[in-house]
Structures are given as C-alpha cells and as structure tokens.
Amino acid sequence: MPKDINYTKERILFVDDEPNILQSYSRSFRSTFAVSTALGGKAALDMLDSSPPFTVVVSDIKMPVMDGIKFLSRVRELYPDTVRMVLTGYADLNIAMSAVNQGDIFRFLTKPCHPDDLIKAIVSGINQFRMIHSARELVVVRRMKDALEGTLRAFTRLVEFRDPYTAGHMDRTAEISALIATRLGLNPDVIQGLHLAALVHDIGKIAVPSGVLNKPGPLSDAEFAIIKTHSLVGSEIFETLETDWPIQRIVLEHHERIDGSGYPNGLKENEILLESKIIAVADSIDAILTTRPYRQASGKDDCIKFLEEDKGIKLDSDCVEAGIALLKEGLIFKDLPF
Structure with missing residues (x-):
C-alpha cells in the first residue's frame, strides 16, 4: 500500500457467516480502513441501506x-458504484464464473488470504472506485462547461443584433x-476559459445606445x-x-493597458x-483588420505596424509577438486576401 x-x-x-472471521477482519484492518462487518447477506443489505455508501464490499460465497x-x-x-470482491474457501470454476457474471466482481480471492494480499486487493478496489467517480465528475464538468458556452454564445447574439458591426467580432x-x-503555451483549461471570456468581452455594449454604437x-x-462603460x-x-475561470475579471480588464492608460x-x-492582456491584443487585431462604422479595414502590414508601435507600451510584448507571428504565418483570418 502506498x-x-x-x-x-x-x-x-x-460479509461472512462466521463471527470469528469477521472479528479477525476487524482486528486486522481497523487501523488501515474504516471497517464494518455483517453476519450474512441479508444483514449486509440492511446495513448498506441504512448507512453511508461503502467503497468496497468483500463477501464470502457459501452463506445460509x-x-x-x-x-x-x-x-x-x-x-x-460500490466495488465488489469475493473472499471464499470454495473456489471452483462454476462459482467463480457465477460471481463474475452475476455480481460483476472486481477481485476473486481464496481463503486463506494473507493480510497483505487482501490489503493490496482492497486498495486496488478503492482506486477503482475513485477512478469511476473521477470519470463521472469529469463528464459532469464537461457538460456544465458546454452549457456555459452555449449560454455565453446566446449573450453575444444579443449584442450583435443591436450592433451589426460587431457581428462576428467577439467570435473572431x-x-x-x-x-x-x-x-x-498556456494549458488547455486556461485557454478554454479565455475563449469563453472573449466570446462575451463586449457584452456590456448592450447598455450602450445603438446610435452611439453605430455612429x-x-x-x-x-x-x-x-x-467606455461597457x-x-x-x-x-x-x-x-x-465558475473557476476568471471570466468576470477578464471582461472588466480587456481595455486595460500595461502603461496605465x-x-x-x-x-x-x-x-x-x-x-486580459491576450484579449487586448486579439481585440486590436480584429478591430484593425475589419471594417468599423468610423473607418474601413486595414491590411495585415498596417496591423503589424500598429502592434509594433504599442508593444511594451500599451500592449504586452509577449502577446504582441505571438500575435505578429500568427499574422505573418497567415494563421489569423485565413480567408482574407492579405
């Protein structure tokens, strides 16, 4: 055991039908696990029904x-979810097959079983239990994240209905x-949170009069x-x-500049x-490369020139360099004729 x-x-x-064996289990393993015992299958079911969930159940086969x-x-x-194991002195093939097929047994152990071997088997069962729960929690988290993204995308549509010039801006x-x-080199989870925040970074424009937005x-x-209130x-x-992602903070900070301006x-x-620094650069790139109410779109060279001028002054140097590299490699707006 680790x-x-x-x-x-x-x-x-x-679970066993021999009280002495159950007492032996209690003495041997009570310092290692939270051990409970039940005299027979019916008593065990009653205990399972009236107590918190058990991680592992270890049962004998031949019981009245x-x-x-x-x-x-x-x-x-x-x-x-409870991991099921057999510990029996009657280990023939038919019993083993019945146990596996009907009880979906994780381990089939025979008596006498050395305490160290039994501990190892139980620890393996515990790890199996934890793995199952971790996988289930991961599925739940993914579903929640997918639902959150759907909700945030709905928010972006609200803004875009009022301001045609921002149509697609937040997606881009x-x-x-x-x-x-x-x-x-940010990790995927951070990137996912950043992506969601960027999808709604201009959501506050819903409170800006359309006459101002489209002037x-x-x-x-x-x-x-x-x-600026947006x-x-x-x-x-x-x-x-x-959410674990700092979406609110990113939305608040996306127009902050490293020189304090x-x-x-x-x-x-x-x-x-x-x-927030990353979105500031991405927001600038999209603003330059697309048409706005007050000006026409500029090309890639003008965009790179603008980024170079603000690098290390208003915009973070590392973020700018990454953005320029992507522009030069043609990885941003591949469908535009630069």
Missing part, C-alpha cells in the same frame, strides 16, 4: 439464507485569443465616455457567475491578468 496515501476513511464492509452470489448481485443493482476575438494563448463619424468625448457593465452582468481602472503591468 505510504503517502491515507485510506483510513474508506468504508469497507466484510442468502449466498454471496445473490448478495453481490443485489449490491450491483442497488449500489453499482475569441479565436485569435485562443491562437495567441496556444502560442504562449459613422468620430465620437464626442461624452459618447466615448458612454462606450467593461464595467459587462463585469456586472457576470458578477454572480460561478486603459480603462476602467488604469491598471498597469502585472496588475492586469494575462488573459
């Missing part, structure tokens, strides 16, 4: 009233952000002040969002989250 892992809280149930095969079959039906910014993050000429100071509004929208809080350098 010395650095504690199994003392793992609930193990031993309810034999081990019938008992383990019921455990399989009622408590499918999300794609560019993911490319930059991948080039920087074809330069904005007045008052109009620009209204535009980071705060977007942050407030996601204030109660429960950004908004809404004038953050500098390491005060700004890396994901």
Whole structure:
C-alpha cells in the first residue's frame, strides 16, 4: 500500500457467516480502513441501506439464507458504484464464473488470504472506485462547461443584433485569443476559459445606445465616455457567475493597458491578468483588420505596424509577438486576401 496515501476513511464492509472471521477482519484492518462487518447477506443489505455508501464490499460465497452470489448481485443493482470482491474457501470454476457474471466482481480471492494480499486487493478496489467517480465528475464538468458556452454564445447574439458591426467580432476575438494563448503555451483549461471570456468581452455594449454604437463619424468625448462603460457593465452582468475561470475579471480588464492608460481602472503591468492582456491584443487585431462604422479595414502590414508601435507600451510584448507571428504565418483570418 502506498505510504503517502491515507485510506483510513474508506468504508469497507466484510460479509461472512462466521463471527470469528469477521472479528479477525476487524482486528486486522481497523487501523488501515474504516471497517464494518455483517453476519450474512441479508444483514449486509440492511446495513448498506441504512448507512453511508461503502467503497468496497468483500463477501464470502457459501452463506445460509442468502449466498454471496445473490448478495453481490443485489449490491450491483442497488449500489453499482460500490466495488465488489469475493473472499471464499470454495473456489471452483462454476462459482467463480457465477460471481463474475452475476455480481460483476472486481477481485476473486481464496481463503486463506494473507493480510497483505487482501490489503493490496482492497486498495486496488478503492482506486477503482475513485477512478469511476473521477470519470463521472469529469463528464459532469464537461457538460456544465458546454452549457456555459452555449449560454455565453446566446449573450453575444444579443449584442450583435443591436450592433451589426460587431457581428462576428467577439467570435473572431475569441479565436485569435485562443491562437495567441496556444502560442504562449498556456494549458488547455486556461485557454478554454479565455475563449469563453472573449466570446462575451463586449457584452456590456448592450447598455450602450445603438446610435452611439453605430455612429459613422468620430465620437464626442461624452459618447466615448458612454462606450467606455461597457467593461464595467459587462463585469456586472457576470458578477454572480460561478465558475473557476476568471471570466468576470477578464471582461472588466480587456481595455486595460500595461502603461496605465486603459480603462476602467488604469491598471498597469502585472496588475492586469494575462488573459486580459491576450484579449487586448486579439481585440486590436480584429478591430484593425475589419471594417468599423468610423473607418474601413486595414491590411495585415498596417496591423503589424500598429502592434509594433504599442508593444511594451500599451500592449504586452509577449502577446504582441505571438500575435505578429500568427499574422505573418497567415494563421489569423485565413480567408482574407492579405
């Protein structure tokens, strides 16, 4: 048994029709596991029904009233996550096959079984139990993440209905952000969170009057002040969002600049989250390469020139270099004729 892992809280149930054998199990393993015993299959089912779940059940086969095969079959039906094991002195082929087929047995052990061998088998059962639960939790988490992405994409449509010039902008910014993050070597989970945040980074524009959003000429100071509120509004929208990803913070910070000239809080350098710095670059790339109400789209060379001018001043150097490399390699907006 691994010395650095504690199994003392793992609930193990031993089932047998011999009280002396059950007492021996209790004495031998109570310092290693949380051991319970049951005298026969019926008593074991009653115990399973009235107590918290057991991780592993170890049962004899030859028992009166309810034999081990019938008992383990019921455990399989009622408590499918509990790992089921046989420890018997009657180890013929037919019994073994019945146990495996009807009880879905994890281990088939024969008496006498050395305590160390039994401990190893139980630990393997515990690890099997943990693996099953981890896999199930992973499926749940993935479903939750998929549902979250669907919800966030619905939010982006709300903004795009009001502002045709941002149609596709948040999707494109999300794609560019993911490319930059991948080039920087961020781990996939961080990139997924960044992608989701980028999908909604301009969600706060839902509170900006459409006349300001779609104004074809330069904005007045008052109009620009209204535009600048969208980071705060977007942050407030996601204030109660429960997720391990810092989506709210990224939405709030995506217009911050490393020299402190950004908004809404004038953050500098390491005060700004890396994901926010990445979106700042991706947002700039998309803004330059696509048409806006107040100007036509520029080409790749102009975009690279702009990024070089702001590198290390307003925009993070590493993020800019990654973005420029992607532009030069033609990995951003492959369908545009640069």
